[in-house]
Amino acid sequence: MIHHRTSEQNRIHKILQNANIKLTSVLSDIFGVSGRRILEAILNGETIDTNGLRKMVDGRTKASITDIANAINGRIRLHHRDRLRYHWEHMGYLEETIEELEKQMSPYRKEVELLDGIPGVNKAAAATFIAEMGVDMSVFKSAKHLASWAGVSPGNYESAGKRTSKTTQGNKALKTMAVECVLATSRQNNRIDSHRKRITKRQGKMKGRIASAHLLLTITYNILKTGEPYHELGSNYLEEKQNNKELKMIEYLKKKGYTIAPSEQQTA
Numbered sequence: 001m002i003h004h005r006t007s008e009q010n011r012i013h014k015i016l017q018n019a020n021i022k023l024t025s026v027l028s029d030i031f032g033v034s035g036r037r038i039l040e041a042i043l044n045g046e047t048i049d050t051n052g053l054r055k056m057v058d059g060r061t062k063a064s065i066t067d068i069a070n071a072i073n074g075r076i077r078l079h080h081r082d083r084l085r086y087h088w089e090h091m092g093y094l095e096e097t098i099e100e101l102e103k104q105m106s107p108y109r110k111e112v113e114l115l116d117g118i119p120g121v122n123k124a125a126a127a128t129f130i131a132e133m134g135v136d137m138s139v140f141k142s143a144k145h146l147a148s149w150a151g152v153s154p155g156n157y158e159s160a161g162k163r164t165s166k167t168t169q170g171n172k173a174l175k176t177m178a179v180e181c182v183l184a185t186s187r188q189n190n191r192i193d194s195h196r197k198r199i200t201k202r203q204g205k206m207k208g209r210i211a212s213a214h215l216l217l218t219i220t221y222n223i224l225k226t227g228e229p230y231h232e233l234g235s236n237y238l239e240e241k242q243n244n245k246e247l248k249m250i251e252y253l254k255k256k257g258y259t260i261a262p263s264e265q266q267t268a
Contacts, residue, residue, distance in 0.1 A: 001094055001097050001101065005091055005094040005095060005098065009091065012039075012084060012087050013030070015083050015084050016030075016084075018080070019074045019076045019077070020074035021072050021076065022071040022072075022074070023035060023038065023068075023071055023072060025071055026063035026068050027068070033058050034056060037056035039084075039088070041056065042072070042076060042081070042084070043081060043084055045081065048072060050065055053069055101127075102127070108130050111126070111224060114230070115220060115223065115224075117230040118181070118192075118216065118220065118230045119184075119185045119193070119232070120182060120184035120188070120192060120216070121181050121220075125181050128173065128174070129177065132173055132177075133146065133149075133150075133174060137224050140221065143217070143218040143222065144218075146217055146218075146221050147214045147217050149170055150170045150213075150217055151174075152210050152211075152214040152217060153170075175213065178213035178216050179213045182213050182216055183209065190232055191232065191233050192212055192215060192216055192219075195211070195212050195215050196208045196211070
């Protein structure tokens with residue numbers, strides 16, 4: 001439903017551009033409070049003057065009234081209004097449907113809030129995860145089983161002596177949403193984005209995205225299973241883990257009576 005609503009919004013954008021109405025150049029979101037008031041006035045065929053705009057535009061809008069007035073001074077015709085009305089009404093119907101669906105998510109409010117704490121995951125993504133895989137993780141043997149069911153686990157195939165590792169076929173909606181959430185972390189500094197960059201550097205963009213989607217679903221599985229909120233381990237989590245592992249090994253060897261000397265690289 002959200003994808004359908006986005007499609008209708010894109011169609012409205014296109015019709016406005018065709019009518020030389022450049023609202024997008026002055027409003028960051030034409031489907032916000034100010035944008036909707038202006039669009040409704042255009043649909044109703046109202047003559048929008050400066051005084052009328054002042055009543056429509058929210059006080060927090062950065063663009064000036066003059067700039068907005070110039071942006072809506074296009075060539076809107078009857079067929080533009082008719083087409084806009086079709087898409088506007090359909091968008092309204094979709095928004096009502098989305099609101100009803102969100103009410104159905106109320107029994108899972110706690111789980112939605114928990115998943116919303118994962119980097120890259122918003123409430124819409126959390127709702128998708130719950131709708132596709134439920135909240136009872138006992139149906140999956142492990143996090144790996146969930147990842148395989150979602151289609152983000154590498155397969156292991158061999159044919160004519162050649163081995164390939166294509167991902168398994170799985171739940172398309174869950175896989176798509178997991179990858180979208182991974183991409184949403186691309187400008188953040190956290191464990192998931194660090195993991196994606198590390199895999200991408202060695203194996204390419206697609207494998208990096210799928211591998212991080214696997215990690216994200218593993219985190220989702222553990223949160224739903226334990227009921228504990230997400231805890232950020234940091235972008236350098238793996239490096240610290242490796243360093244701690246080496247330090248523990250050194251301490252173990254010292255207890256066994258070995259003498260550990262620094263390597264040439266460390267002394268350099």
